[in-house]
Amino acid sequence: MSEEPLYRRGVGVMLINTDRKVWVGRRIDNTDEAWQMPQGGIDKGEQPWATALRELEEETGIPPHLVERIADHPERLRYDLPDDLQPKLWGGKWRGQEQDWFLCRFLGRNMDVNIATAHPEFCDWKWIEAAELPGIIVPFKRDLYRCLIDHWAEHLR
Structure with a gap:
């Protein structure tokens, strides 16, 4: 459990394909062309890896048997929401998120992805080079994404 109750506990998944490209989805609720990797909150009593598999399937339609766990980030990573968003998300309860991140390999085919969940x-998805991630994510998550890219660089080239 987090020492800081101001952060929502969650998970994130960096899903790579056989070409070592990263899966990103364009958020349906953001008009600024914001893309992100799958992520979500941990339900009460749920373990981080189980959450990662659940969130991945809920957001991408990719079932757990098409996912191979490659690595876990050794520490939880945080991001803070901008001041104007804090009161609007999660009922204003949290300053941001503290997440466990997992690097996974996609074992399926593109036709196994179904964002119409x-x-x-x-509203859209694509595979991109990891180096492109910071340029297409919302600014407040850029440092977290850079940290993931640096930490898992050997898996991404």
Whole structure:
């Protein structure tokens, strides 16, 4: 459990394909062309890896059997929401998120991705080079994404 109750506990998944490109989805609720990797909050009593698999399937339609866990980031990573967003997200309860991150390999084919889920979060998706991530993510998550790219660089080239 987090020592800092001002941060929502969550997970994130950096999903790479056989070409070592990273899966990103364009958020359905953002008009600024904001893309991101799959992520979400941990439910009460849920473990981070189970959350990662659940969130990945809920957001991308990719079932757990098409995902191979490659690595876990050794520490939880945080981001802070901008001041104007804090009161609007999660009922204003949290300053940002503190996340466990997992690097995973996609074992399926593009046709196995289905963002038209029960509660869609993305309106488009694509595979990109990891180096492109900071340029397409919302500014307040850029440092977190750079940290992931640096830490998993050997898996991304």
